[in-house]
Amino acid sequence: MNQPAVVLLSGGLDSATVLAMARAEGYACHALSFDYGQRHGAELRAAERVAEAAGVVDRKRIHLGLDAIGGSALTDDSIAVPNQLQEGVIPVTYVPARNTVFLAFALGYAEVLNATDIFIGVNAVDYSGYPDCRPAFVEAFQTLANLATKAGVEGAKFRIHTPLITLSKAEIIRKGMALGVDYGLTVSCYSADESGRACGVCDACRLRAAGFAAAGAPDPTRYF
Amino acid sequence: MNQPAVVLLSGGLDSATVLAMARAEGYACHALSFDYGQRHGAELRAAERVAEAAGVVDRKRIHLGLDAIGGSALTDDSIAVPNQLQEGVIPVTYVPARNTVFLAFALGYAEVLNATDIFIGVNAVDYSGYPDCRPAFVEAFQTLANLATKAGVEGAKFRIHTPLITLSKAEIIRKGMALGVDYGLTVSCYSADESGRACGVCDACRLRAAGFAAAGAPDPTRYF
Numbered sequence: 001m002n003q004p005a006v007v008l009l010s011g012g013l014d015s016a017t018v019l020a021m022a023r024a025e026g027y028a029c030h031a032l033s034f035d036y037g038q039r040h041g042a043e044l045r046a047a048e049r050v051a052e053a054a055g056v057v058d059r060k061r062i063h064l065g066l067d068a069i070g071g072s073a074l075t076d077d078s079i080a081v082p083n084q085l086q087e088g089v090i091p092v093t094y095v096p097a098r099n100t101v102f103l104a105f106a107l108g109y110a111e112v113l114n115a116t117d118i119f120i121g122v123n124a125v126d127y128s129g130y131p132d133c134r135p136a137f138v139e140a141f142q143t144l145a146n147l148a149t150k151a152g153v154e155g156a157k158f159r160i161h162t163p164l165i166t167l168s169k170a171e172i173i174r175k176g177m178a179l180g181v182d183y184g185l186t187v188s189c190y191s192a193d194e195s196g197r198a199c200g201v202c203d204a205c206r207l208r209a210a211g212f213a214a215a216g217a218p219d220p221t222r223y224f
Numbered sequence: 225m226n227q228p229a230v231v232l233l234s235g236g237l238d239s240a241t242v243l244a245m246a247r248a249e250g251y252a253c254h255a256l257s258f259d260y261g262q263r264h265g266a267e268l269r270a271a272e273r274v275a276e277a278a279g280v281v282d283r284k285r286i287h288l289g290l291d292a293i294g295g296s297a298l299t300d301d302s303i304a305v306p307n308q309l310q311e312g313v314i315p316v317t318y319v320p321a322r323n324t325v326f327l328a329f330a331l332g333y334a335e336v337l338n339a340t341d342i343f344i345g346v347n348a349v350d351y352s353g354y355p356d357c358r359p360a361f362v363e364a365f366q367t368l369a370n371l372a373t374k375a376g377v378e379g380a381k382f383r384i385h386t387p388l389i390t391l392s393k394a395e396i397i398r399k400g401m402a403l404g405v406d407y408g409l410t411v412s413c414y415s416a417d418e419s420g421r422a423c424g425v426c427d428a429c430r431l432r433a434a435g436f437a438a439a440g441a442p443d444p445t446r447y448f
Contacts, residue, residue: 063287064288065286069336096373101329101332103328104325104328107324108290108293108324111320112293131371131374131376140371143364143367144364144365147356148355149355153355
């Protein structure tokens with residue numbers, strides 16, 4: 001029987017690639033998505049399509065009231081999503097403690113499944129502004145995971161897999177295409193409309209479009 | 225101006241005491257409670273009463289879909305709450321990764337508030353079966369907090385305060401009474417009824433009753 005793994009799946013390009021990589025490694029994948037008051041509900045529908053196409057064992061969508069906390073352009077309507085990348089500054093699209101919250105839930109879900117493997121599509125190259133995408137953060141979470149859980153106390157060793165962490169967007173896209181990922185199913189845009197069409201100007205759109213160009217691959221993104 | 229702090233407030237005896245201690249230390253307290261599909265909704269109403277009585281700056285209640293994950297007698301209807309404490313075994317009332325999830329949210333909230341102090345009522349004495357109540361867990365989370373956040377990258381030092389961690393239940397009750405906590409407002413029972421009356425037989429009820437007895441204090445708990 002294949003080993004179970006929890007895969008954090010946002011519906012974007014990166015997590016769709018991670019899911020394909022986890023499947024290719026032979027894991028029985030349990031996809032976990034969050035409805036956290038993000039502006040792009042289209043992303044959640046994309047997560048469903050991606051999970052279905054990849055053939056996951058199970059997928060769960062968890063509601064989190066992150067919007068009650070605010071502090072990010074992605075969860076707080078009073079903060080605008082910027083159209084330009086600001087170099088050297090942590091973007092306002094940073095959601096306070098988001099990956100910590102996501103991994104904490106993934107850990108709980110893994111424990112219930114008797115799984116010790118968790119996959120997350122963090123990337124320290126393109127999103128170097130996000131503190132919770134760095135290797136040091138991931139290592140600290142792995143240490144925490146083994147201390148935080150009944151499974152850890154009983155000897156389990158959790159592994160947080162971050163197969164994209166050192167890859168460029170173009171490298172991620174090439175990996176995914178080699179594994180048959182249909183990026184037309186994914187949504188990356190911070191301001192996507194209900195049908196999943198992208199704005200083409202936000203940070204996420206720019207990085208994605210540049211990635212397809214650098215990979216020499218056709219960009220399947222639908223823009224409005 | 226008083227320093228802001230986030231205080232995790234369940235509505236139980238322990239967190240009510242922690243809130244009083246944080247207030248006594250001069251913190252401007254922002255109470256954070258979670259609606260996570262736990263069976264005892266009475267606890268959430270208790271959290272509101274306790275927060276009001278203590279004079280918090282603000283209180284938030286966050287909905288978390290922990291029940292979608294299951295795996296605990298507190299969130300999964302198919303697992304019974306036991307009436308007897310089992311020595312040397314992690315209880316089925318353990319909720320996978322619960323304190324990791326709670327602290328992750330507290331961290332995000334703290335960051336939004338520009339706070340670096342987080343209070344949590346974990347206790348390594350009475351609940352020694354819960355892995356996420358141990359000092360090693362708390363230290364690992366504090367390390368993570370500084371790596372996970374924009375504030376941490378910018379030099380903030382988060383502190384996870386666990387003022388109850390080495391106290392017996394009787395010592396906790398004595399501290400709280402000295403600070404004027406009205407324990408009649410709190411609910412500890414895993415099976416409390418809608419009005420907050422307690423069963424008297426679950427682990428939480430037994431520990432609480434024994435605590436009042438050992439403290440030589442009248443037990444204000446209403447039983448059914």
